[in-house]
Amino acid sequence: MIPFFVFLTPLFFFLQNNFFVHGIFDPIDFLALQAIRKGLDDLPGSNYFASWDFTSEPCDFPGVYCEGDKVITLNLGDPRAGSPGLTGNLDPSIGKLSALVEFTVVPGRITGALPESLSQLTNLRFLGVSRNFLSGVIPASLGLLRELQTIDLSFNQLSGSIPWAIGALPALSNVILCHNHLSGSIPPFGSQRLTRLDLKHNQLSGTLLPNSLPSSLEYLSLSWNQLTGPVDYPLTRLNQLNYLDLSLNRFTGCIPGILFTFPLTNLQLQRNLFSGRVLPISQVTIPTVDISFNRLFGDISPLFSNVQNLYLNNNRFTGQVPGVLVDRLLTAGIQVLYLQHNFLTGIQINPAVEIPVSSSLCLQYNCMIPPVQTACPLKAGKQKSRPTNQCVEWKGQKSEKTNNITA
Numbered sequence: 001m002i003p004f005f006v007f008l009t010p011l012f013f014f015l016q017n018n019f020f021v022h023g024i025f026d027p028i029d030f031l032a033l034q035a036i037r038k039g040l041d042d043l044p045g046s047n048y049f050a051s052w053d054f055t056s057e058p059c060d061f062p063g064v065y066c067e068g069d070k071v072i073t074l075n076l077g078d079p080r081a082g083s084p085g086l087t088g089n090l091d092p093s094i095g096k097l098s099a100l101v102e103f104t105v106v107p108g109r110i111t112g113a114l115p116e117s118l119s120q121l122t123n124l125r126f127l128g129v130s131r132n133f134l135s136g137v138i139p140a141s142l143g144l145l146r147e148l149q150t151i152d153l154s155f156n157q158l159s160g161s162i163p164w165a166i167g168a169l170p171a172l173s174n175v176i177l178c179h180n181h182l183s184g185s186i187p188p189f190g191s192q193r194l195t196r197l198d199l200k201h202n203q204l205s206g207t208l209l210p211n212s213l214p215s216s217l218e219y220l221s222l223s224w225n226q227l228t229g230p231v232d233y234p235l236t237r238l239n240q241l242n243y244l245d246l247s248l249n250r251f252t253g254c255i256p257g258i259l260f261t262f263p264l265t266n267l268q269l270q271r272n273l274f275s276g277r278v279l280p281i282s283q284v285t286i287p288t289v290d291i292s293f294n295r296l297f298g299d300i301s302p303l304f305s306n307v308q309n310l311y312l313n314n315n316r317f318t319g320q321v322p323g324v325l326v327d328r329l330l331t332a333g334i335q336v337l338y339l340q341h342n343f344l345t346g347i348q349i350n351p352a353v354e355i356p357v358s359s360s361l362c363l364q365y366n367c368m369i370p371p372v373q374t375a376c377p378l379k380a381g382k383q384k385s386r387p388t389n390q391c392v393e394w395k396g397q398k399s400e401k402t403n404n405i406t407a
Contacts, residue, residue, distance in 0.1 A: 024057075024059075026070050029098075030054075033061075035091045040076065040091075041087050043086060043108055043109060045084050048062060048077050062078060070097075070099035071097050071099065071100060073102040074102070075103075075104045086109070088111075095116075095119070095120035096120070098123075101125050102125060103118075103121070107130065107155075108131075108132055109132065110132040118139065119143075122144070127151045129156070130153060130154040131155040134156040135158065136158065138153065138163055140165050143163055145169065150175075151166070151177070158180040158182060159181040160182065162199075164188070167190065171193060175194065178198045178201050179201040183203040184204065185204065188209055189214055195216055198219065200222060200225070201223070203226060204222070204227060205227060205228070206227065206229075208229065209234070210233055210234060221245040222246050223246060224249075227246075228249070231253065235259055239262055242264055244264055244267050244269075245268035246269050246272065249272050251273060252272075253274065253276070255291065257280050260280040261280075261281060261282055264286045265286065265287055266287070267289045267291075268290050269291045270290045270292045271292070273295060277296070278291065278298065283305075285307075287309065289304065292314050293314040294315055296315040297317060300312060300325070302324045305324040305328045306333070308333070309334075310338070313341050314341040314342075318345065318367075318395075321344060321348075323348050326348060340364040340380045342365075342366050343386065344366040362377065364384055
């Protein structure tokens with residue numbers, strides 16, 4: 001039988017002849033760093049790897065931070081240098097850096113799949129590989145990373161579904177998977193520490209499940225997907241939101257009035273299939289509200305008068321424009337008031353009045369007689385007023401709906 005020490009001898013001499021003579025660095029981490037380096041190169045103009053000399057102490061390499069003899073942080077590339085980043089693939093040996101807490105890669109041209117071996121990094125808290133060209137699926141095995149707090153894989157070419165095991169991670173605070181090719185439904189997220197969920201610009205579909213989003217959320221963006229169904233129940237619990245973007249989906253049903261009481265700075269619900277009346281329950285103080293390009297109808301609520309940028313265009317609103325909105329516009333309290341492409345019948349405004357330069361009002365393609373001429377964006381079209389037959393027809397439909405409601 002060959003003694004066990006014979007197998008160790010080549011590794012010992014290899015490490016001794018390189019740098020392990022210092023006696024302070026873990027040999028497994030050393031070999032893992034070498035494999036990671038072999039899989040990557042600097043793009044032209046980047047010199048990040050120039051000082052990765054494996055005859056010296058790896059803990060002194062740029063982007064490598066150690067605690068004792070182990071690597072705890074690996075930041076591949078130097079974001080301060082403004083360089084074009086790295087190219088190549090992520091070697092599976094990264095899974096051998098057993099003490100790793102943080103792993104990031106600067107924007108570049110790294111291709112291939114996300115290594116399954118990342119699931120071995122049980123201490124990992126921050127995973128950020130954004131703005132590269134990663135492809136393939138998000139490994140479901142990442143659900144083993146119980147300490148993971150932030151996962152940022154945005155601006156890649158990832159496909160497949162979001163693993164439900166990731167949604168079950170208990171310590172998540174930031175999930176940023178936007179600008180990929182992800183499909184399927186959104187899994188329930190159970191972490192009560194989750195404050196940011198950004199899934200925009202994917203191909204996600206299905207409905208938002210009840211209780212699928214934790215009440216701790218402060219930032220939620222699901223725009224540019226193919227999501228459907230009502231949102232009233234999933235959203236009414238999220239009263240800590242300060243940013244909400246559900247635009248460019250196929251959501252249906254009403255917009256819950258309580259939503260306008262949340263501490264939002266930006267509410268983007270445009271280009272969906274929302275319908276019904278819009279009834280805020282108190283004065284709206286959200287700076288920007290965009291509910292354009294839906295199927296909303298009824299009178300415009302005067303409770304929107306404190307909104308600075310209000311987009312109600314391309315709906316089915318009727319009646320008079322509230323005078324308090326006009327007053328706020330003329331005193332520059334409202335910067336944008338877009339009401340075009342509705343069925344509005346009047347507005348109390350002097351035709352000779354000058355609208356402040358900092359404000360913009362568009363009333364094009366409504367049922368006002370005579371039509372009020374205002375400066376509108378080019379995309380509003382050239383027709384100043386809606387055809388009379390459409391106005392008469394919609395008025396009849398409105399009366400029928402009102403009778404049905406009161407019956």
